[in-house]
Amino acid sequence: MESITRDPLAFGVGARVTLSVMSDRYVEVILAAVDAADSTGLILETGDVSTYAGGDEQALLRWLTDLTQHVAATGLHASVQVLLSRGCPGEAICELPGGAGPRRVDAPRGRHTGSFASAEWALYPLEDIGSDERTPDHMREIYAAIDTAKASGTFVASEHFVTKLSGDLGRVLETVVAAWAGVGAHVQHVTSHLTVSLNSPSHAAGAETGAHA
Secondary structure (H helix, E strand, O other): OHHHHHOHHHHOOEEEEEEEEOOOOHHHHHHHHHHHOOOOOOEEEEOOOOEEEEOOHHHHHHHHHHHHHHHHOOOOOEEEEEEEEEOOOOOOOOOOOOOOOOOOOOOOOOOOOOOEEEEEEEEEEOOOOOOOOOOOOHHHHHHHHHHHHHHHOOEEEEEOOEEEEEEEHHHHHHHHHHHHHHHOOOOOOEEEEEEEEEOOHHHHHHOOOOOOO
């Protein structure tokens, strides 16, 4: 049903985010970041473990960038856990009415932040059936996402269970959200997991060797 794929909330487009700040000021920093991020067009629900944000892909990327850049600008060492999901608005049962199929959107565009980030990223195309025109092949979709990262210039290496990314924080987030949405043009249910490191002491040490953690 086209109406389902047009409505990001009905289609289950959203993110869960956990900020971890290595400082006794963590409450102040986290709450300030949530307050500072532009959540226009999104539904936000903050709990004791994570914050849920639901809405369209471009708005999610804007909010994620605002949120994490606010933390990066403090200069404090922090990590950010991001879980993205689209195409499964339910819980135990993941079915859309009328066989809605994939949701196709323009590639979300991010912005340069001036903050360095390193990240570990994984993407999961959750497709069992496929279609007459396209057989299910999760590695084909994963390689397509990695190609997106290589084209963006944020790709570092393929490692055990993750792809390593680094570069400007805004470009790293753009890579992940764009690849997630891009795979979603062919696969209804796609999830993606990202761990971002900000202001790590190893970033300065690794600058001389090209290694970051």
